[in-house]
Amino acid sequence: MRNLKTIRLVVIRTQELGESDKLITGYSKEKGKIQLLAKGAQRSLKRFVNKLELFSYLTIQYNDKYRLPIINWAELLDSFLPLRQCYNSYTTAILICEHFYYWTAADDGDKELFNCLLWFLGELARQPARNSQILVLFLSKFYDRLGYRPDLTACAVCGKLDNTAAPFAFRTAHGAIICRRCSVERGAIPLALPTIKLLSLAFELPVGKLSRLKLNNRACREALNLFRCYGRYLLDRDMQAWQSTYPHFNK
Ligand SMILES: [Zn+2]
Incomplete structure (x- = not known):
């Protein structure tokens, strides 16, 4: 599965997409700003519960085969509750x-x-x-x-x-x-x-x-x-x- 990548990021913005998906924007050390799709996240699938929230520090595995990479799983490192x-x-x-x-x-x-x-x-x-x-x-x-x-x-004029x-x-x-x-x-x-x-x-x-x-x-x-x-x-x-x-x- 060479399309599977792992990254650590902080969630800096979340947006609901359609009925059930969520668009996550994160900031990471390696890739800077990155946008990822969490399919079914709005239906509170167990693997995403309370994880893909604003400010969360996460390890995420995603599939980058798609133009908008899809999140496989996420592990919470700090929620900054x-x-x-x-x-x-x-x-x-x-x-x-x-x-x-x-x-x-x-x-x-x-x-x-x-x-x-x-x-x-x-x-x-x-x-x-x-x-x-x-x-x-x-x-x-x-x-x-x-x-x-x-x-x-x-002072930029007189110093x-x-x-x-x-x-x-x-x-x-x-x-x-x-x-x-x-x-x-x-x-x-x-x-x-x-x-x-x-x-x-x-x-x-x-x-x-x-x-x-x-x-x-x-x-x-x-x-x-x-x-x-x-x-x-x-x-x-x-x-x-x-x-x-x-x-x-x-x-
Ligand atoms: Zn001056």
Whole structure:
């Protein structure tokens, strides 16, 4: 059976197909984003019960003879159950998964991104109260890995990064910050100096050490606004999940 393949993935989206099938989108270390068909999954066949759910970390055997590979069996490695039991963790986890859905491609596996996904879902499951901070740290790593790290080293015009130049503003079109003295532009994304310093640290620290960073409400608000606006600029659309997670943010 040379068409049978085994893969480990995290389910990042599920869709019902017709009367009884389910379309599973996962992110895997080897193949990046992958779509698979689970035949009969809606009729809760025993082999799939409670396994092909959003956020599940699975080993899957599939047959790749078909254009849309068909799942043979699935084994649950971690369900990240707490993510389904707290509304804020749930919507934050969906936002993380949607980033993988929209920003990654098929046949483009990335071990670091995959480990990042597992680590952040785990953190979110363990510390639901820190959901906004965890999201900021995730986005720092995610954008950085994709090559879209915002340039926060200093004002892009005068090269200063100190309190006399604060507050700063992020410009999506340049992917960089401009200080108060160099810009009077309205509608730019405000960033206080402590937020800039925290984000700069988040870009540098290895994933496993990120939990030592503590972000207050202001830093979270500014950073999330930055990533949302920058993402919308890069992707040329606002992701639906942002609207349900942070409906009060700038449109
Ligand atoms: Zn400046």
